[in-house]
Amino acid sequence: xxxxxxxxxxxxxxxxxxxxxxxxxxxxxxxxxxxxxxxxxxxxxxxxxxxxxxxxxxxxxxxxxxxxxxxxxxxxxxxxxxxxxxxxxxxxxxxxxxxxxxxxxxxxxxxxxxxxxxxxxxxxxxxxxxxxxxxxxxxxxxxxxxxxxxxxxxxxxxxxxxxxxxxxxxxxxxxxxxxxxxxxxxxxxxxxxxxxxxxxxxxxxxxxxxxxxxxxxxxxxxxxxxxxxxxxxxxxxxxxxxxxxxxxxxxxxxxxxxxxxxxxxxxxxxxxxxxxxxxxxxxxxxxxxxxxxxxxxxxxxxxxxxxxxxxxxxxxxxxxxxxxxxxxxxxxxxxxxxxxxxxxxxxxxxxxxxxxxxxxxxxxxxxxxxxxxxxxxxxxxxxxxxxxxxxxxxxxxxxxxxxxxxxxxxxxxxxxxxxxxxxxxxxxxxxxxxxxxxxxxxxxxxxxxxxxxxxxxxxxxxxxxxxxxxxxxxxxxxxxxxxxxxxxxxxxxxxxxxxxxxxxxxxxxxxxxxxxxxxxxxxxxxxxxxxxxxxxxxxxxxxxxxxxxxxxxxxxxxxxxxxxxxxxxxxxxxxxxxxxxx
Ligand code: PEP
Ligand code: MG
Numbered sequence: 084x085x086x087x088x089x090x091x092x093x094x095x096x097x098x099x100x101x102x103x104x105x106x107x108x109x110x111x112x113x114x115x116x117x118x119x120x121x122x123x124x125x126x127x128x129x130x131x132x133x134x135x136x137x138x139x140x141x142x143x144x145x146x147x148x149x150x151x152x153x154x155x156x157x158x159x160x161x162x163x164x165x166x167x168x169x170x171x172x173x174x175x176x177x178x179x180x181x182x183x184x185x186x187x188x189x190x191x192x193x194x195x196x197x198x199x200x201x202x203x204x205x206x207x208x209x210x211x212x213x214x215x216x217x218x219x220x221x222x223x224x225x226x227x228x229x230x231x232x233x234x235x236x237x238x239x240x241x242x243x244x245x246x247x248x249x250x251x252x253x254x255x256x257x258x259x260x261x262x263x264x265x266x267x268x269x270x271x272x273x274x275x276x277x278x279x280x281x282x283x284x285x286x287x288x289x290x291x292x293x294x295x296x297x298x299x300x301x302x303x304x305x306x307x308x309x310x311x312x313x314x315x316x317x318x319x320x321x322x323x324x325x326x327x328x329x330x331x332x333x334x335x336x337x338x339x340x341x342x343x344x345x346x347x348x349x350x351x352x353x354x355x356x357x358x359x360x361x362x363x364x365x366x367x368x369x370x371x372x373x374x375x376x377x378x379x380x381x382x383x384x385x386x387x388x389x390x391x392x393x394x395x396x397x398x399x400x401x402x403x404x405x406x407x408x409x410x411x412x413x414x415x416x417x418x419x420x421x422x423x424x425x426x427x428x429x430x431x432x433x434x435x436x437x438x439x440x441x442x443x444x445x446x447x448x449x450x451x452x453x454x455x456x457x458x459x460x461x462x463x464x465x466x467x468x469x470x471x472x473x474x475x476x477x478x479x480x481x482x483x484x485x486x487x488x489x490x491x492x493x494x495x496x497x498x499x500x501x502x503x504x505x506x507x508x509x510x511x512x513x514x515x516x517x518x519x520x521x522x523x524x525x526x527x528x529x530x531x532x533x534x535x536x537x538x539x540x541x542x543x544x545x546x547x548x549x550x551x552x553x554x555x556x557x558x559x560x561x562x563x564x565x566x567x568x569x570x571x572x573x574x575x576x577x578x579x580x581x582x583x584x585x586x587x588x589x590x591x592x593x594x595x596x597x598x599x600x601x602x603x604x605x606x607x608x609x610x611x612x613x614x615x616x617x618x619x620x621x622x623x624x625x626x627x628x629x630x631x632x633x634x635x636x637x638x639x640x641x642x643x644x645x646x647x648x649x650x651x652x653x654x655x656x657x658x659x660x661x662x663x664x665x
Pocket of ligand 2: 478512533535536
């Protein structure tokens with residue numbers, strides 16, 4: 084029981100947290116069925132109405148806590164109210180109590196499960212989301228029933244919510260957010276409402292942990308390292324002390340570097356390197372400016388608009404893009420057209436069920452078919468960007484033909500708006516496109532490499548699947564060669580190229596990437612100061628000289644040794660100061 088265990092999952096929200104396990108989410112699991120006598124029917128129905136009203140009041144009070152600056156769309160709380168007032172839901176619970184003579188809890192569970200099954204069977208993402216809402220309602224109502232039986236919310240100061248099902252907003256809203264140090268859940272994606280909310284409170288989340296009840300018990304000490312998608316159960320004092328010390332060190336280093344790097348960076352031998360920000364959530368733009376971004380190299384627009392219930396209107400989009408452009412001011416901002424599909428299905432988009440979504444209908448493939456959406460987004464970006472230094476990037480382009488068709492749409496829209504054709508580029512993340520870089524490069528204004536997807540397609544290893552993580556390795560020699568060739572082709576053609584996949588934001592790879600000629604990094608805002616500090620300590624010429632030996636190495640473990648050696652030689656002291664990257 085007391086032995087430390089380590090579980091691996093999937094990072095949903097980055098960060099680290101330490102606290103006691105607090106298990107939530109048993110509600111929908113059907114346990115025993117409790118029968119009542121006929122004379123108790125009235126009481127149970129009355130109690131049902133009381134707790135429904137109480138739940139509605141609670142949701143209304145949560146809604147007041149949002150002042151519009153948070154990225155969480157509080158209108159989801161209205162949906163909960165609608166469900167609580169839904170005659171079909173109320174009718175079925177009352178009927179179950181009256182005709183089957185089951186108690187209130189059993190009846191709520193049975194009816195909720197029935198709704199959940201039907202929503203899931205409908206197959207569309209919209210109904211799947213409603214099934215999550217139903218879990219939420221069921222959970223909430225049953226919590227009230229138990230509260231009266233004396234079950235209390237936690238008095239613990241630091242808790243890690245362990246969610247036995249899909250993680251929902253109420254899991255956070257029902258507790259004091261300052262007490263929640265992390266969340267571990269069975270499932271829950273990066274774009275779920277719950278993840279959006281957790282992110283706005285800086286609560287780390289790891290999902291994809293199975294058989295939780297067999298592994299984690301209430302009150303167990305948990306150390307969640309979401310940066311590494313790891314959960315330590317009952318960590319030893321040594322591991323905890325190490326974590327506390329690392330946290331302290333990291334906070335001090337990050338603070339100092341953030342202050343220092345609100346300016347451009349040059350390598351030790353004077354080569355200017357741009358470090359731009361990747362923005363996924365609306366609030367990230369504030370982090371980008373606070374961390375000294377030289378601009379924005381990737382705006383993931385499908386996330387920014389993902390908490391909307393309906394496809395955002397052109398006006399809404401214009402307002403939204405303007406707010407980003409305004410904050411980044413004169414600096415460059417690369418807006419990526421919506422990359423819908425794969426694991427990113429915004430609520431406003433009805434996707435067909437696909438057997439293999441990452442290989443399916445995604446990004447530019449959708450936009451070329453849904454020209455209405457394509458043109459609307461283009462118009463909105465262009466109208467919003469009139470006074471600003473923006474560029475537009477196209478995700479998942481596979482063939483030159485697709486690019487030629489896309490360019491026709493851009494020209495057409497520009498003509499209608501009587502505006503100049505904006506600078507447009509391609510996100511190289513599909514093998515066919517990057518292997519055809521020398522043709523593409525003559526047709527585009529700029530290039531960026533999406534290493535996250537490119538690597539999963541080249542290695543045939545799902546980027547979200549820990550089982551094949553060993554194959555999803557950015558330092559595989561063949562992968563480095565492909566990136567280097569793309570950088571060389573862009574340079575020879577005088578076209579700018581960046582990397583905006585996660586690889587660029589990992590300080591371990593900074594020397595390697597500089598060495599193969601990268602001069603534009605686009606990274607998560609919080610890592611900008613670290614990357615700049617490293618760059619300022621590296622000589623571009625020396626990095627290139629070292630990297631010239633890289634191509635004689637033919638295994639990833641060989642490359643790993645090379646990285647360790649050059650990192651130690653060139654920036655060893657620095658990397659040691661930043662504990663996460665030791
Ligand atoms: C990538 O694939 O590297 C990328 C930047 O896009 P995303 O992570 O949004 O798929
Ligand atoms: Mg991608």
